[in-house]
Amino acid sequence: MADAALFLSDLALGVLLGCVFAVIAHGLNLIWGVAKVVNVAHGEFIMLGAYGAYFLNLWFGFNPLLSIPFDAAIGLGVGVLFYFGFLHRELRGKESMDLQSEMVTLVSTFGLSLVLINTAQKLWTPDNVGIPWSPGYVVFGPVQLPLGGLYVAIVSVSIIALSHVFLSKTYLGNAIRAHSQDIPAAQLVGINPTITASIGTAVGFGITMVGGALLTVWLPTGIFPAMGNLYAPISFVIVVLGGPGKMWGSLVGGLTLGVIINVGQLFLGNNLSLAEAAAFLILIPVLLLRPEGILR
Amino acid sequence: MTRVLEVSQVHKYFGGVRAVQGVSLAVQEGNVIGLIGPNGSGKSTLLNLIAGVMKPTKGRISLDGQRIDGWPAHRIVEQGIAKTHQIPKPFLAMTCRENVAVAAMFGSNKQKDQSEALETAGRVLTLVGLEGKADSISSNLTVQERKRLEFARVLGTGARILLLDEIFAGLSPEELRDAIGMFTQVQKEVGFGALVVEHVMRAVLTVSGHVVVIEEGTKIADGSPREVVENPAVIEAYLGAEAVHAPT
Amino acid sequence: MNLRSILSVGPTLWGIGIFLVILGGSAPWIPGFLLTLVTGLLIWATLAYSLNLITGLVGYVSFGHVVFMAFGGYALAFGVGALNLHPVVGVALGAAVGLALALGIGLVTLRFRGVYFAIATLVIAVAALYIVLDIEELGDGKGIILNPAVEPLSVFYTILVTLAIEVGVTYAITHGRIGYGIRSIKGDEDAANTLGINAARIKLFVYALSGLFAGAAGGVYAWNVSGAFPYSSFSLTFSLQMLAMIVIGGMGTLLGPLIGTVAVYLPSQVFLTIPLLSGLQFTVIGLVVIIIALFVPGGIVGTLRKYIPEFRGMLE
Ligand SMILES: Nc1ncnc2c1ncn2[C@@H]1O[C@H](COP(=O)(O)OP(=O)(O)OP(=O)(O)O)[C@@H](O)[C@H]1O
Ligand SMILES: [Mg+2]
Numbered sequence: 001m002a003d004a005a006l007f008l009s010d011l012a013l014g015v016l017l018g019c020v021f022a023v024i025a026h027g028l029n030l031i032w033g034v035a036k037v038v039n040v041a042h043g044e045f046i047m048l049g050a051y052g053a054y055f056l057n058l059w060f061g062f063n064p065l066l067s068i069p070f071d072a073a074i075g076l077g078v079g080v081l082f083y084f085g086f087l088h089r090e091l092r093g094k095e096s097m098d099l100q101s102e103m104v105t106l107v108s109t110f111g112l113s114l115v116l117i118n119t120a121q122k123l124w125t126p127d128n129v130g131i132p133w134s135p136g137y138v139v140f141g142p143v144q145l146p147l148g149g150l151y152v153a154i155v156s157v158s159i160i161a162l163s164h165v166f167l168s169k170t171y172l173g174n175a176i177r178a179h180s181q182d183i184p185a186a187q188l189v190g191i192n193p194t195i196t197a198s199i200g201t202a203v204g205f206g207i208t209m210v211g212g213a214l215l216t217v218w219l220p221t222g223i224f225p226a227m228g229n230l231y232a233p234i235s236f237v238i239v240v241l242g243g244p245g246k247m248w249g250s251l252v253g254g255l256t257l258g259v260i261i262n263v264g265q266l267f268l269g270n271n272l273s274l275a276e277a278a279a280f281l282i283l284i285p286v287l288l289l290r291p292e293g294i295l296r
Numbered sequence: 297m298t299r300v301l302e303v304s305q306v307h308k309y310f311g312g313v314r315a316v317q318g319v320s321l322a323v324q325e326g327n328v329i330g331l332i333g334p335n336g337s338g339k340s341t342l343l344n345l346i347a348g349v350m351k352p353t354k355g356r357i358s359l360d361g362q363r364i365d366g367w368p369a370h371r372i373v374e375q376g377i378a379k380t381h382q383i384p385k386p387f388l389a390m391t392c393r394e395n396v397a398v399a400a401m402f403g404s405n406k407q408k409d410q411s412e413a414l415e416t417a418g419r420v421l422t423l424v425g426l427e428g429k430a431d432s433i434s435s436n437l438t439v440q441e442r443k444r445l446e447f448a449r450v451l452g453t454g455a456r457i458l459l460l461d462e463i464f465a466g467l468s469p470e471e472l473r474d475a476i477g478m479f480t481q482v483q484k485e486v487g488f489g490a491l492v493v494e495h496v497m498r499a500v501l502t503v504s505g506h507v508v509v510i511e512e513g514t515k516i517a518d519g520s521p522r523e524v525v526e527n528p529a530v531i532e533a534y535l536g537a538e539a540v541h542a543p544t
Numbered sequence: 545m546n547l548r549s550i551l552s553v554g555p556t557l558w559g560i561g562i563f564l565v566i567l568g569g570s571a572p573w574i575p576g577f578l579l580t581l582v583t584g585l586l587i588w589a590t591l592a593y594s595l596n597l598i599t600g601l602v603g604y605v606s607f608g609h610v611v612f613m614a615f616g617g618y619a620l621a622f623g624v625g626a627l628n629l630h631p632v633v634g635v636a637l638g639a640a641v642g643l644a645l646a647l648g649i650g651l652v653t654l655r656f657r658g659v660y661f662a663i664a665t666l667v668i669a670v671a672a673l674y675i676v677l678d679i680e681e682l683g684d685g686k687g688i689i690l691n692p693a694v695e696p697l698s699v700f701y702t703i704l705v706t707l708a709i710e711v712g713v714t715y716a717i718t719h720g721r722i723g724y725g726i727r728s729i730k731g732d733e734d735a736a737n738t739l740g741i742n743a744a745r746i747k748l749f750v751y752a753l754s755g756l757f758a759g760a761a762g763g764v765y766a767w768n769v770s771g772a773f774p775y776s777s778f779s780l781t782f783s784l785q786m787l788a789m790i791v792i793g794g795m796g797t798l799l800g801p802l803i804g805t806v807a808v809y810l811p812s813q814v815f816l817t818i819p820l821l822s823g824l825q826f827t828v829i830g831l832v833v834i835i836i837a838l839f840v841p842g843g844i845v846g847t848l849r850k851y852i853p854e855f856r857g858m859l860e
Contacts, residue, residue, distance in 0.1 A: 038659040038662075038663070040607075040662075086834075086838070089838065099603070099657070099658055102658045102659060103603070103605060103658075104837050104838065104841070106605050106659060106662055107605070107787070107791055107833065107837040108833070108834050108837035108838050110607075110784060110787060110833065111788070111791075111829075111830045111831065111832070111833030111834035111837060112830065112834055113784075113830070114784060114788070114826045114827070114829060114830030114833065115826075115827050115830035115831055115834070116830075117826070118823060118824065118825075118826035118827040118830065119824075119827050121823055122823050122824055122827070229780050230670075233663075233666055233667050233670045236663045236666065236667065237663075237667055240660070240663065271678060273674040273675070273677045273678050273685075274674065274675070274678055276671075276674045277671040277672075277674035277675045278671075280667045280668075280670050280671040280674075281667070281668070281671045283663070283664060283667050284652060284653075284664060284667075284668075287656055287660060287664060288652070288655070291660075347738055348738075349734070349737070349738060368737070368742075368744075369737040369738050370737050370738075370739075370740050370741055370742045370743070373738065373739060373740035374740055378738065378739070378740075379738055381734075381735065381738070385732045385734060385735035386731075386732075386735070387727065387728050387731030387732060387735065387736075388731060388732075389727065389730075389731055390727065390728075390731065394724070397724065398724050398725075398728050398736075398739055398741070399739045399740070401721050401724055401725075402721075402724075402725060402728075402739055402740035402741045403739060403740040404740065406740075408721060410720060410721065410724075449739060452739075453739060453740055
């Protein structure tokens with residue numbers, strides 16, 4: 001009986017964690033889907049989002065949820081800069097991304113990640129910081145859930161749902177989707193590839209930085225310049241699991257990872273590090289068996 | 297011994313898309329078979345299945361009676377069947393000579409010696425009329441030259457059965473005449489068999505002795521070029537139903 | 545190989561060979577601190593050449609190359625610490641472990657192209673750390689500490705010889721028939737397959753070599769620092785630094801990894817000694833990587849070849 005309760009509470013925590021994983025991966029998913037580019041520095045923008053929330057808390061006492069609009073605004077701006085700095089030259093005039101350009105963006109964004117981590121370490125020291133915000137717990141029968149995590153999960157799922165609505169219901173969203181599927185055809189119907197790709201990238205960055213802010217709720221002392229080295233691989237796995245460009249894919253991938261890490265421990269002799277290894281390695285069979293991701 | 301490629305009842309499905317549904321045909325060394333059909337009818341897919349780029353969902357492909365379906369592409373080439381790419385895929389960092397030399401080194405001839413392979417490449421490039429470009433980096437070639445290079449590479453492998461995907465597309469009438477002339481001459485000289493996918497009717501009808509027509513993955517006609525162009529099903533597939541019934 | 549073909553290997557290989565021979569010959573007279581520096585340089589060069597094999601020559605960007613290095617280091621630490629092997633045998637063990645691991649990982653991950661390969665290798669490196677943290681024989685997360693009875697010259701000569709072999713191997717597989725196969729795969733893997741190249745086998749072969757040398761370098765590294773420790777051994781920084789070195793030096797070239805190592809390693813060491821700049825070396829390296837990736841494809845060697853015609857025939 002106690003086991004069942006433990007299982008339920010680990011499952012519930014796994015789901016909450018999965019939601020925040022989903023949102024930190026979601027921006028990457030969008031950029032990967034729209035611009036066909038993998039931003040290796042993705043983790044560093046999560047880190048910047050987290051620091052954004054940290055400083056807003058430090059200076060103005062904002063809780064992480066209040067920092068969302070600020071992080072989003074900064075992310076949008078940074079996304080446009082990123083698009084024109086790193087992607088435009090490679091994407092311009094191309095109908096699809098070739099392996100050569102893929103290589104260029106992999107390597108150049110990897111350089112960016114070095115710059116961001118080390119500049120952040122110089123500016124803010126390599127040490128951990130955190131945001132003291134803990135709105136308490138809520139109890140459902142045998143399961144006790146952190147309220148902060150619950151709020152974050154709700155916001156995360158809303159962001160993913162909103163982005164889905166944006167892509168499928170608005171003119172701009174449709175243009176972005178058309179662009180991501182078939183650039184020449186999209187151009188024929190008057191869609192400007194530069195505008196759509198840059199907006200898609202900007203939105204992706206906005207979501208990524210917001211994801212960083214939301215993540216801080218789970219990290220009472222876990223904000224530090226190199227934190228992206230953990231969250232970038234998590235995001236990569238999530239996007240591949242869900243399928244790049246599929247909006248709900250982030251949630252599927254995020255939940256898969258969150259649940260494996262939390263529930264997996266129970267089956268691996270309470271061993272967190274093996275559960276984490278399993279969560280990463282799940283990528284390999286998925287890539288072998290379902291290269292388009294779990295979702296059809 | 298003349299070699300025979302036989303394709304029988306081959307199917308290929310991509311999820312719900314049934315790209316090829318039960319096509320059968322045969323190509324003999326020395327003969328040129330045309331393969332025509334509207335856009336998206338499954339021509340390239342069929343060539344990819346034969347060349348081992350993809351595995352058929354169902355059906356059998358054999359060479360001289362031996363089953364080769366499902367074999368990896370490089371083994372099919374070793375057996376003497378080689379394919380060009382509809383969108384040319386030259387090795388952009390190499391010269392034309394090197395591109396063809398690779399084919400000679402790894403194709404069915406397996407010329408282990410580099411300088412021999414480079415010599416072969418030079419001869420093949422002369423055959424297809426690219427001798428002037430032999431030492432240019434292939435990224436400098438025009439689309440038409442790249443198509444010729446594709447052709448040169450399959451010749452370089454020493455293949456006895458060539459699968460040619462739209463090597464005549466996009467040429468002006470004079471260029472087409474030259475290309476057809478070149479092709480016929482090389483074919484006579486080398487004596488290969490070929491399955492030639494083509495939209496340009498004039499080219500298919502001139503170069504091939506026998507034509508297979510597919511539509512939506514199924515064979516709808518099969519015969520001499522003349523028979524095929526007069527076949528109502530073919531005219532309908534190409535021009536729509538009205539053309540068949542339109543008063544002449 | 546006859547004498548003629550050995551003599552006709554071209555100026556680049558000659559140059560690297562002479563450089564290594566001079567280094568080897570003068571080592572006993574090099575002062576201690578400088579020898580440490582040079583040993584570090586050679587370890588990094590060996591790592592850079594190893595990544596160059598799979599990423600530079602074949603075109604598969606690996607973000608997880610550190611696994612081979614880390615397990616090579618653990619192999620040496622285990623071999624020397626628990627089995628009382630001679631460190632040089634430990635390095636050979638590291639090489640063997642790197643080779644075996646690369647065969648296993650490569651068999652699966654080399655099916656994935658482009659970013660998928662990069663991500664798969666990254667994820668395996670991250671997961672490997674979590675697994676090692678849990679293995680009792682490998683120190684259970686605390687690592688393995690060796691007696692620091694290191695004879696600097698033996699470390700130096702071991703890595704020197706490893707590097708020399710590695711450069712020779714790089715030369716050998718870039719020339720001749722297999723070299724054409726490798727270049728074809730880098731150029732267009734599908735086209736390579738349809739011309740009769742067994743791309744899967746060639747890729748695995750090169751990846752295995754790459755794992756072997758990274759494993760050996762990892763062994764020497766562990767020997768040099770007298771132990772293997774999980775968080776520092778598996779640090780992604782290693783993977784990234786190797787990548788930076790070959791990008792800056794010139795991917796896929798024979799000389800590039802060496803030049804790149806010098807260009808990245810020496811300035812980093814200088815930065816470390818200046819308090820104001822210490823920590824900023826990676827910012828600078830990152831900026832240089834960005835600029836080279838976006839604007840100077842080919843890195844230092846590629847650029848020299850492009851703009852100085854005399855170098856075209858000499859540098860490779
Ligand atoms: N790899 C693939 N995945 C999914 N569908 C595919 C794939 N390759 C081809 N198809 C589909 O199979 C059908 C046949 O395509 P194929 O390229 O063989 O046609 P084709 O006759 O060569 O056309 P074209 O004359 O335009 O070259 C098309 O509907 C195409 O969209
Ligand atoms: Mg086609």
